[in-house]
Amino acid sequence: MTRRNALLFVTLASLFVFVRPGISAELPERPNFIVVFCDNLGYGDIEPFGSTLHRTPHLNRMATQGRKFTHFCVTAGVCTPSRASLITGCYSQRVGMHRNPRDGHVLRPISPYGLNPDEITIAETLKEQGYATAIIGKWHLGDQPEFLPTRQGFDFFFGVPYSDDMTQTVGQRLGDRLDGKHWPPLPLMENEVVVEAPCDRNGLTKRYTERAMQWIQEHREEPFFLYFPQAMPGSTKTPFSSEAFRGKSKNGPWGDSIEELDWSIGQMMDQLIELGLASKTLVIWTSDNGAPINRDLNDLSRGSNRPLHGRGYTTSEGAFRVPTLMWQPGHVQAGTVCDELVSTMDLLPTFTKLAGGELPQDRTIDGHNIAPLIYSQPDATSPYEAFYYYHQDQLQAVRSGPWKLFLPIDPSAGHPHLRKNAPPQTLLFHLYDDVSCRHNVAAEHPDVVGRLMRLAEAAREDLGDKGRPGKGQRTIGKIDGVPEPQTMTR
16 A cells, blocks of 8 residues: 555544534535536436446535535526626626627627626635635636636636637637627736637646646635536537547547546545645535436436436526535535535525625625535535526526426527427426426416416516616626737737
8 A cells, every 4th residue: 555545544534533424514614615616417428327337436525525416506597697607606697697688698709899897706705805816728608818717716726717618719600799709819828918829628637637736735824715617528429538548438528528527526635634724625526407418318428417307507407407526524424415405506605604704785696605515514404485587687497495497488599398489388297296397287286387487577577587677787888998818919
């Protein structure tokens, strides 16, 4: 046994004494926070959530030593609005990041739009409490200087400003549409400077991991928040991976990229143990939305959302509910499962509270403090009376408790059950009894339908609906001048 392995064995053995299932852990004081946010990873893509195709031993370890969340939701089926909710603790409709007239539903290169600097971010609330803050990975909330992470509360940024599929080659195919002919080579940035273009996408997972671990090492003596939005599996049909993983899985490039992501979290967990930071650091591993999946549901080469219904980019459970693991030995109970509804919006209020801070009082924050659920406090339940499923500016569904109601609307594209322009239909699913949303029970439960209809109307009043502005909506950021591409020569 090597000295490294011996150290890990002794450390894990000592931690096991304190993390037996069934023992309620106390809330920790001012923990470090790490959020690993994969891109387009599906609910059924990793072993702790049922995959038999991809090898994820480190995530298995994380689940065995930590807590699995089976009803952890994002707020959109696509990148930009989903990420806006994690960063602000709000529905993207509230902060104006659900769509804009230039880009549609996700920001594109050289956009004049981005997350409004007047919004308060999770990095800013933690900086107020003395935390070091960093983002390593994909930003996708604006590529102009005014919107970069370094202007939104992050001390350090290393990564790409938008999706890895928004390359110069793709832009040339778009031509005048979305200013595609002006898209630059995919930029890798350090803070506000492009350091490589086009960046080597095959090396992103490895490079991000190494840089993240370097940053943790440098800030090990102070409280820190690391937002780690991985690039993979990403938005291309053939995800990228380094040579050590390429061609090694049973599921082509998609599987290769996932198995490298598993290696990455294993490296990070080992480092935290070696540095004596494991019990001081809450690590959350999740995804920004579900996998796009193939039309042939038996072809898993573009991911799996099994056993949930639907594909990413929609308002299906397969798009909104994502695989989530939380790990903090000695505090998060080992080998436990939380089946309560929580969301990415809850991270800002939870982290802020655990760090000793208070939420801003001059604006609405939609998320909640879910520390009692993370740390298995007695009688902890979901804080949501209602949770809303929007496709861009159209409210399509509302959930309350176990019930999910698809509203009787003229559906836009992106409806997971009805074709565009299909006749309006009311659909009600019990998400615990009918995990794959196969049985519409609206006719049997008119009282439930009526209650959720009223909750939907409250959302329309506050957050808006197609053609109807909401009273609680705030504005997206927009620069005054002409946007410039992020290039090596800027």
